Amino acid sequence: MLLMKLRKSQGRYRRVGTSFVAIKPSKSDYVFNFLVDLFLLVLLVIIAVPLWSTITLSFRPNDYIGNNLQGMFLAPWEWSSAAYKALLGNQGFILAFKNSFLILVGGVASALVLTIPLAYVLSIPTLPGRKYLNLLIIVPYVFNVGMIPSYLLVTNLGLIDHLAAIFLPGAISTYNCLIMRSFFEGLPNELKESARIDGASEIQVLLRIILPLSKAIIMTIGLFYGVSFWNDFFHAMLYLNSNLLQPLPILLRNILMASGMNEYVEVSAFGDAPIAAIKAASVFMSAIPMIAAYPFIQKYFTKGTLLGSVKG
Amino acid sequence: MKKHCTRSMLVAVVLLASLALFAQGAKEPAGPTTIELWYGAAVTEAGPPPSDWVGFEIIREKLGIELKLTALPSNESDQDVKVQAAAAANNLPDLFMVRRDVLGRLVPQGLIAPVDDLYAKMPVRTANHYDAVSKSHARIGGKTYGLADPGSIMKNEGLLIRKDWLDNLGLEIPKTTDELLTVMRAFSFNDPDGNGRNDTWGYGAFQEINNYEAWPGRRLEPLFGAFGVDGTWSLEETGAGLNLLKPEFYDAMLFLKQIADEGIIDPNWLSYKKDDFRAAWKQGRFGIMREQNAAFAAQSNYAPFDKNFPQGNWVIIDPPKGPQGKASIGPYTANFRIYAISAKAAKEGKTDKIAALLEWMASEEGYYLLGWGVEGVNYTKDANGIPVAANLPNADLAFSAPGGQTVTQLRNMVFYNGDIELYARYPKYTTEVSKKEMSALAVLREMQTKAWTAQIGSDTLPIPNADLKRFYEQGLSEFITGKRSLTPAAWSKWLDEFKRLGGQDWNDKGVAFARENNLLTN
Numbered sequence: 001m002l003l004m005k006l007r008k009s010q011g012r013y014r015r016v017g018t019s020f021v022a023i024k025p026s027k028s029d030y031v032f033n034f035l036v037d038l039f040l041l042v043l044l045v046i047i048a049v050p051l052w053s054t055i056t057l058s059f060r061p062n063d064y065i066g067n068n069l070q071g072m073f074l075a076p077w078e079w080s081s082a083a084y085k086a087l088l089g090n091q092g093f094i095l096a097f098k099n100s101f102l103i104l105v106g107g108v109a110s111a112l113v114l115t116i117p118l119a120y121v122l123s124i125p126t127l128p129g130r131k132y133l134n135l136l137i138i139v140p141y142v143f144n145v146g147m148i149p150s151y152l153l154v155t156n157l158g159l160i161d162h163l164a165a166i167f168l169p170g171a172i173s174t175y176n177c178l179i180m181r182s183f184f185e186g187l188p189n190e191l192k193e194s195a196r197i198d199g200a201s202e203i204q205v206l207l208r209i210i211l212p213l214s215k216a217i218i219m220t221i222g223l224f225y226g227v228s229f230w231n232d233f234f235h236a237m238l239y240l241n242s243n244l245l246q247p248l249p250i251l252l253r254n255i256l257m258a259s260g261m262n263e264y265v266e267v268s269a270f271g272d273a274p275i276a277a278i279k280a281a282s283v284f285m286s287a288i289p290m291i292a293a294y295p296f297i298q299k300y301f302t303k304g305t306l307l308g309s310v311k312g
Numbered sequence: 313m314k315k316h317c318t319r320s321m322l323v324a325v326v327l328l329a330s331l332a333l334f335a336q337g338a339k340e341p342a343g344p345t346t347i348e349l350w351y352g353a354a355v356t357e358a359g360p361p362p363s364d365w366v367g368f369e370i371i372r373e374k375l376g377i378e379l380k381l382t383a384l385p386s387n388e389s390d391q392d393v394k395v396q397a398a399a400a401a402n403n404l405p406d407l408f409m410v411r412r413d414v415l416g417r418l419v420p421q422g423l424i425a426p427v428d429d430l431y432a433k434m435p436v437r438t439a440n441h442y443d444a445v446s447k448s449h450a451r452i453g454g455k456t457y458g459l460a461d462p463g464s465i466m467k468n469e470g471l472l473i474r475k476d477w478l479d480n481l482g483l484e485i486p487k488t489t490d491e492l493l494t495v496m497r498a499f500s501f502n503d504p505d506g507n508g509r510n511d512t513w514g515y516g517a518f519q520e521i522n523n524y525e526a527w528p529g530r531r532l533e534p535l536f537g538a539f540g541v542d543g544t545w546s547l548e549e550t551g552a553g554l555n556l557l558k559p560e561f562y563d564a565m566l567f568l569k570q571i572a573d574e575g576i577i578d579p580n581w582l583s584y585k586k587d588d589f590r591a592a593w594k595q596g597r598f599g600i601m602r603e604q605n606a607a608f609a610a611q612s613n614y615a616p617f618d619k620n621f622p623q624g625n626w627v628i629i630d631p632p633k634g635p636q637g638k639a640s641i642g643p644y645t646a647n648f649r650i651y652a653i654s655a656k657a658a659k660e661g662k663t664d665k666i667a668a669l670l671e672w673m674a675s676e677e678g679y680y681l682l683g684w685g686v687e688g689v690n691y692t693k694d695a696n697g698i699p700v701a702a703n704l705p706n707a708d709l710a711f712s713a714p715g716g717q718t719v720t721q722l723r724n725m726v727f728y729n730g731d732i733e734l735y736a737r738y739p740k741y742t743t744e745v746s747k748k749e750m751s752a753l754a755v756l757r758e759m760q761t762k763a764w765t766a767q768i769g770s771d772t773l774p775i776p777n778a779d780l781k782r783f784y785e786q787g788l789s790e791f792i793t794g795k796r797s798l799t800p801a802a803w804s805k806w807l808d809e810f811k812r813l814g815g816q817d818w819n820d821k822g823v824a825f826a827r828e829n830n831l832l833t834n
Binding site: 086090091092095147148151152155160237238241242243244250251253254255257275276 | 350357358363381382383386393394398400587591
């Protein structure tokens, strides 16, 4: 029903000869559009309120004491950048940020380098044993091996205390690989055929024909990988023993757990900045790279996911 | 050519054979022994000791140990996951901090080495850190499998009341539960701060629950203590078991419900988190609370209250006496940080080195270095020999400043709540606005004089499964919030259901465990 209405409302113009004539939207179009707008507005509020709350909290001064916290939330009249100064002046935070960045870059690069060829190979209909290969990657995806075997594998590979331990074991995500495979399958076969007729090898077909047409899916899958590597706490906690390698999520967790840090001693790792502001600032700062990346990738995002999901 | 090859091969065989011969008699290289230590950091988010930390050099040169440090995650369940994953891969570090129940799971797998022999090898440390209670804390099947170091200070909380509000209203410090109710009503409805608004409450709390302080938790223990049912368990020989099953618990629930119904407890107590609670008393929302000594009186913690209410004055009071004359701030237990030695390390012959390391940490050199850093850089000593953060060339590196945190990350391995630590940790100071002289140590000492319920070892008793725990907590809170009516019949019915769901079994197992481990008192 909704889809039918959607189709109707999209026909704002109709063709008359060589020109287009606007169609007056019906009452149901207005109602439908209103409901969609309302839904999006609610969604915006759900997302924006906690974000705004975090931002105002991160700028709250140490000596702010007031009963009217709601007022402070809506229109903060007292600002302090102490929390940000403390974080940016903290060597541990900078180091964690750097580690996270290395994991992000290394992770996305290795994941794409490994996922693209696999997805491409699996998309070739004439590949011998294609069904079994598909089964080979889908079965472990459905029946996850669990933490201990993964830990043993990483240990035996000598990856404990290497940043690669965070991204290498999960460099090929089956889910992402299947989306990409579907995208490749959707590309016109004639393009590949003509390249092959011109003497191109499969690698050349992939590099010269397929990849230039796959910007949307690569950006989308890259974003999926990037977000998961950037936020990965669990693997870092398990596999990284050296504190010099700890990425941002680990530090963030430690900061968020430090609510009682002034409880027993007269010290904190972040000087005089209020702990609540430190927590909020660290949450906000760790989200900035992903928030910043989204607008640039957004235009590919919808296209990439939709294209990849049409066929499967 | 053939002859040349044969000769060469012969020489090679002889050389290889001689190498093997030499190898048999060769000693291990005389380099330092690597000890991998997973420690509980003092301030995890501050980062580890730097690679050029002087401690590494001293430990290498004096003890022949190459110390490799890893800070465990700050969250206990994360710690458990990390330790257990390493255990599953037989990849435990040589020495590591571990919680008691995880230790209990690792020992039967043969992954942990007993430490009974180590005490004699560490006379100084044993004298300061390990008493009979500590040794029995990690005893499993007759052997001790962990070095249980003193944890946080015992009896470090107290019941506090706004004396300035009492004075404003012409009231006395309450001594009984009835008097407490009177004061709470006055604090809630008689404008004790004189601001003309009805914005204060008698009591403030939040739900702070742990193994031995079940719902409603630590902050309300003084109220339940008045009925003799503070804490999850009663460890008295007569009547040992879950307090919940005692008739007095129902009386305590009625008392708490009366407080909630009359609106004389800050209504946010069910939703407050620790930070909210602490922000609330600094905002003057309530006049009676149970609080920790440093969270109340340490300089940075008290400063916002001092600024907001220069005339404000919290005093420590005795817990109120209930109808039977009982009173208690709450249960206390001796808590420990357990350090265990992996069986792998013992097999590799590292036990003596570990003992030497721990004993050095307890020596004067190790104690001050790990506790406060380098003298003249991170601290100086005052006339009484107490480390202070004064007269330092770079104040940012003081042990109490952010820059000094990394070099004292191992301080929890050397601190045993001795006088030097307490004086250094809680120095006297004058508040900025009201110019009051404050000392979190004086507050601590006074709190420790009040009535408490000894429940040593109650934190090691069995815990309920998640469903039963949820039933327990949700049921009790529903009685207080009015979702369930608190009548003898409804209470009895709910208790029957609780027992049926495993509560009776939990009670019986707890009593059996307490009896088995000599935790019951007369």
